[in-house]
Amino acid sequence: MTAETQPEVKHRGLITLSIMLATIMQVLDTTIANVALPSMTGDLGASQDTINWVLTSYIVAAAIMTPVTGWLADRVGKRELFLVSIVGFVISSMACGLAWSLPSMVGFRLLQGVFGAAIVPLSQTFLLDINPREKAGQAMALWGAGIMVGPIIGPTLGGWLTESYNWRWVFFINLPIGIVALLGCTAWLPRAARRIRRFDFFGFAMLSLGIGALQLMLDRGAEVDWFSAFEIWIYLFLTLTGFWVFVIHILGADKPFLEPRMFADRNFATGLVFIFVIGIILLASLALLPPMLSRIYGYPVITTGLVMAPRGVGTMISMLIVGRLVRRVDARVLVTMGLALTAASLHLMTGFTPQMDDSLIIWSGVIQGLGLGLVFVPLSTVAFATIDPMFRADATSLFSLVRNIGSSIGISMVTVMLTRNTQINHAELSTFITPYNPMVGQVSPEALQGSAAALSQLDGMVNIQALMISYIDDFQLMMIITLAAMPLALLLRKPDAGAAPVAVHAD
Structure with missing residues (x-):
């Protein structure tokens, strides 16, 4: 269908608003519950080991159900599946807030993951469907803002709700958002053609x-x-x-189940590799910073959220700008600039010290937000610019799945490195705490006299330094991964300007 014959979609702005409310609701739930786990432990009769199943059950269920989104969308209709997903997600969220034991909470979180899995890939599909190709960059900018800013504000919002009310409101907050999103999508979301295919x-x-x-x-x-x-x-x-x-x-x-022909599209295949790297960098850094600010600098949850908020502001500013630039500037240039800014921010983070104020943390976060925004929008636009429209639902679900797998691997990788490097660094630094080191006497003369309190204080100082070095090692690793991904931008190709835009199936 050519640009001249492409029908105008009514209420595009209201559709976008409704879709993004549902998307933000789902994305927030990937991080908002993390800070509430300690409060859940006592109420649900769980231990420190078993309470993690509240997170694991949701992640596993969502990961398994994400790839099936394309088949379900073809079978029952994209609009119908999206509405069912919103309703199911809201109901299961309310059930989580009313959970009375750990098994009930894990069961409700499984349902929450099952229903929430389709929301993010379908929201991307709808935004690509209802917008002409020349506005795809702006649409992906709005979608990317919700995807990337959601995890940033999640821990802060979860901490505030837990401290001001209780942990159950972490789930109850989804009710008003879900109702507004459901009403908007029911009223304005266009229907799409169905395609029956064998499962x-x-x-x-x-x-x-x-x-x-x-x-x-x-x-x-x-x-x-x-x-x-x-x-x-x-x-x-x-x-x-x-x-x-x-x-x-x-x-x-x-x-x-997934058509191999999708991967023959070079932009889409390269986009999957890039989004995997973005998943590692985005959520791995978000997993490191809150505990670092708490353990080393003693920041409470609310202060941590305020210090990290500028990162989200940088991302939103970047996406709003790049949404317009992506039509005029080669996507490869934007992606390379974004990765360079991200690597520069991680380089700044390797200069963190326990004695500094929060200015370097804020500015490195702003720069990283700007960089990730520059990467995410052109990548999300170019990755789907040349793929066959019949594969779009499958492609967006795979795109979300790879991003989530990258996030999981990144978080596990930096967490393992942090724990092991802290032990190694502590052992190495402890070798310098001897009576023959003149600096020990200057810092704590009581320690040379065998004071237990002074020795404990010295050990605490060693712990802080060992922990700081370990965080710096993680930041350095992510910087290397970012730099290694930059040559992949050369594999992206600019879509043919004369190519037909994607047809919009609306009635």
Whole structure:
């Protein structure tokens, strides 16, 4: 369908607002509950080990159900699936707020993950459907703002709700947002053509096995000391088996669960690699900063949120600007600039010290927000610019899945490095705490006399320094990953300006 014959979609602004409310509601839930876990422990009769299943159940359920979004959208309709997802997500959120025990909470969180899985990929699909190609960049800027700013404000909002009310309001907050989103989508969201296709149960089962085992391995690894536990080896075997059999299956099946032809599109394939890297950098840094601000600088939850808020502001400013630039500037240039800014911010973060004020934390966050925004919008635009429209629902669900897997791997990676490097750094720094080191006498003369309190204070100082060095090591690793991803921008290609834009199926 050409640009001249493409029908105008009515109420595009209201549709966008309704879709984004649902998207932000779902994205917030990936991080908003984290800070409420300590408060849940006593009320639900859980231990410090078992309470993590509140997070794990949601992550695993969402990860398994995300790839099936495309098939469900074709089978029941994108609009209908989106409405059902919103209703189910809100009801299961209310059930989580009313949970009376750990098993009930885990069950309701599983349902929340099942219903929430389709919201993000379908929201991206709808925004691409209702906007002409020349406005795709602005649409992806709005969508990206919700996707990337949501996890930033989630811990702050969750901390404020938990401190001001109680942890149940972390889930109850979804009710008013969900009702407004549902009413808007019901009134204005256009219907889409359905496409009946056979469900590849074996392919879905193998992919689910691989994804589920991988998420369990990443979540449980730190608790059981990774590969020293037989449990992790089982998860690794199931992960490799599931993914390997799935790949072999879709390459030979007549009607596979995911069409291999999608990956022949160079922009989409490169976009998957990029979004994997973005997932690592975005949520890994968000997982590191709040505990760092609390453990080293003693910031309360609210102050931590205020210090990290400028990061979200930088992201939103960047996305609003790049949404217009993406039509005029080569996407490869924007992506490279964004990665360069992100690497520069991580380089600034390697200069953190326990004695500094919060100015460097704020400015490095702003620069990183600007950089990630410059990457996310052109990447989300170009990745889907040349892919066949019939694969769009599958492609957006895969895009979200890869981003979430990158986030899970990034968080696990930096967490493991932080724990192990802290132990190593503490052991190395402790070798300098001897009576023969003149600096020890200058810092704490009482320690040379064997004072238990002074020795404990010295040990605390060593802990802080060891922890700070470990955080810097993590920031340096993420900087290296960012720099290594920059050459991939050369694989992206600019869409042909004369190519037909995507048809809009609306009635």
